[in-house]
Amino acid sequence: MDINVGIVNYNTKELLADCLESIAKQDKSLLAKTIITDNGSSDGSVEYIRDKYPMVTVIASKENLGFAKAVNKILKKAKGKHVLLLNSDTILHSKSIESMVDFLERCPQAGAVGPMLLNPDGSLYPTGRSFPTFLDATMHAFLGTIAPRNRFTRRYKKLDWDRKNKKEVDWISGAAICLRREAVKEVGFFDEQYFMYVEDMDLCYRLWENGWKVFLIPEAKVTHYVGKSSDQERIKMIKEFQRSMYKFFLKQNEGNWKKVLAPLVKLGLLTRSALLTTSAKFRGGR
Structure with a gap:
């Protein structure tokens, strides 16, 4: 598959290991195409990845760059036609990467596609908003x-x-989104004015403005242990989310x-x- 997998990590070593194992179960060769930006973790994440997964590329930052800057480092290093972005607290279900890549190959107007996101209890998380x-x-x-x-x-x-059918959607959660790299490059990557949150909505907005489409497909499924990175600084992240929403309103x-x-x-x-x-x-x- 002509794809890179990108993950932003911040102090979630154990969850990241589970995420990487779920990637390996899709196709072991994908680990060599996986790029991780570590946002200044203090839990030994970088050392752990380099020891246990030496084939994975690690971009180690000394500070927390925020999501947009960290993802852009991945996108600019990636060589694949497509890039699947995952939160470190996600688990891929069987054949999910294959389903998203296949969809992008069959739908040339699609700039992005997302999977059905599930909460740990199996209930639906409302991606595709x-x-x-x-x-x-x-x-x-x-x-x-x-x-x-x-x-x-x-x-x-x-x-x-009903999220059990393929549909065009306005935007997909950045917790799990597969991007056509050409489309993302065309619209100027993620907007680094956003530290956390809403950068996914903003990117999809610009994709639509530039003639690309965004889809959600139920064949691909990802379980998301929501907020495991952001919970570490919950009050700060609550304020950051509202700040990002306000920036999007002004920009829009x-x-x-x-x-x-x-x-x-x-x-x-x-x-x-x-x-x-x-x-x-x-x-x-x-």
């Missing part, structure tokens, strides 16, 4: 934490959508009248951040 409208983004920010099944959140996350509406509504969006995101931070502190103190 809509670009949020102003109304959905604002109301999701206000209501998403206190009434997660509200109609605005359901519409944004496509919670009522540059030169658009909707930009005058930015203060309302910011208020919603600050409210959401405060609610989530309070909740995280309460759970952490129990």
Whole structure:
């Protein structure tokens, strides 16, 4: 298969080992095509990979570069026609890489394809979402934490959508996304203004703007142990997510009248951040 596998790691040595084993089960030769950016881990991740998986390429950073910068290092080093990006806390199911590569080969207009993402209990994780409208983004920010099944959140996350059939989607979660390297290069790689979160939405937005399509296919499946890296700095990551959403809103509406509504969006995101931070502190103190 003409593909590289890219992983960003931050202090998740044990989970990373499981992820690499799941890659090897797809095709052992893929380990030699795997590139890992380690974001300054202190848990011995780099030494472990170099010892146990010497065929894997490791880019060892002395600091946490954030997701976008770390992924761009992988994309610029990759030589494959396609690049599968995985979080270190993911496990590939049988033949998932083959299914995504086959789809990209058969669908030349596809710039990206994602698998069905599963939670550890087997339930569906809502990858394959809509670009949020102003109304959905604002109301999701206000209501998403206190009434997660509200109609605005359901519409944004496509919670009522059957993910068991192949469909075009606005964007795919960066936890597991297979990219046509030509398409990503054409749109300028990931936007490094984002430290964490929303960079996947932003990339897919630019793919659509440049005539590429984005798909989700159920034949490929990946289990995601959500947030194992970000949980290490949970409060900081909650704030980072809201900050990234605000950046996306401003970028999406540059030169658009909707930009005058930015203060309302910011208020919603600050409210959401405060609610989530309070909740995280309460759970952490129990």
